Amino acid sequence: ISVKSFQCHQCHEILPIGKARSHVGKHILKRMRGVVEALSGDQIETPDPCGFCGRSGLPECSRLYLTAGANPQPKSDCQHFYKFMYQRALISTDNTPSTNVPILCSIIGCTHRQGKFVTAIWKYNAKQHLEDKHPGYLTDGLAASNAAPIPIEMLHAMEITDDEERRMGIPTQYRPAKPVLPPIQAKAVLPRSRKRPHTATEVGPERPNRRVRLS
Template structure:
């Protein structure tokens, strides 16, 4: 690992923890700090053209990934996406369904036939930053109050598990703010002591949100690769 100089075999999981700690304001003493803007989930650096990553999602089976990052390696996507007891880190590239909505099936069909294509992927831990920057019409728990609530599928793609936050040694008070249930647990820290206003229902939905009933192309966390 070029950030901490440790010898690691699973850079995805290892670097994911560096990134999560950086995002949670838990700076580490590293030889090289984690990139500030949308860091690459394989090497932890920002802004390198070779770290651009693309994803092709299929109706079934794990997605294909395409990147030239020097730390890139092939991993079991479904397994990593789900997280496990021994490897809880769910640092994987995802397809943003706000950028690339999954269309509902045509009337009378249960799925919509879509020819899979490569699209720009966003690493899960960068999804918050991505939505804050690219999808200003949506609120992001703990980051932006105003806006429409995130569609469940988008929230799922950025949600962190307890296990992965524990594994990254994030103190509980800095854990990701949940969507509704965790709202009460928000701890105002440091400069940000303003009382959070109660969650208001979004009065003006920005776009017609795609209905999320059937999503054949959804990256499923439920099946096992």
């Protein structure tokens, strides 16, 4: 196998490395939705299948990170890791239908910083992550009397749309109902203080002393 090629551990198909994440994502999502596949290789196991190779339980695959900042980049110790355009991968298309990318868990205290990297989880594993690591939160993010809602930004990060599921070959009857997500509140931007322009003080002729000197 060429270094630019990838052989799927689940179905043994050989494809370009740049298509591996989306291809493996199909196997993972079908396993999540209960769609049975006749695979010639390894079955997708839970929890936490790797988004690059589909395998679970490997220490190197569990080391998943994002760089901090406005333009995050993924990093993994999986032997099949490759760099990809993160922002483009957030949008499902006919050519690259899967949006299974590393995301951050928004629950306070869950992520850890290691240098310029922050620990991350795979998007398709987020629901299982919440159930296993944060059982006090509802996995649909809706408030209840005895459970806390998931932060809105995480709900949006882990959303899988019907269009994506259709492109991934998930039959309609296997797709869960999709709640309408509340909008993400824009962060308030404080206006810059307007300073009055500094002008030089004009110095005029000295005024005469009008005080009367008493004799």
